[in-house]
Amino acid sequence: MTSIACVGDKTTHGGLIISGSDTMDILGRKAARVGDLVTCPEHGTNPIIEGSDLATDVDGRKFAMHGHRTACGCRLIALGDHGTIHG
Secondary structure, rough: OOOEOOOOOOOOOEEEEEEOOOOOOEEEEEEOOOOEEEOOOOEEEEEEEEOOOOOOOOOOOEEEEEOOOOOOOOOEEEEOOEEEEOO
8 A cells, every 4th residue: 555645745855746636636635646746955846757557647647656756866755644556
């Protein structure tokens, strides 16, 4: 079971997820997907490059999960208080 990352969740480099799905929210927070953006104090703004093979949004974009990477190499830190994927 892995938590879905959402806008406002942090990264291992101290940044934040800043964009997410317009069609999927979890407890009022937009779900993050491959291609959505994070800020990084070390490397600027970067896209999320990993997503779940088990879940996609209506546009076919994979949802980003706790531990998935961004283009700068940091990992997402999902709070865990919102949706999960089993599998």
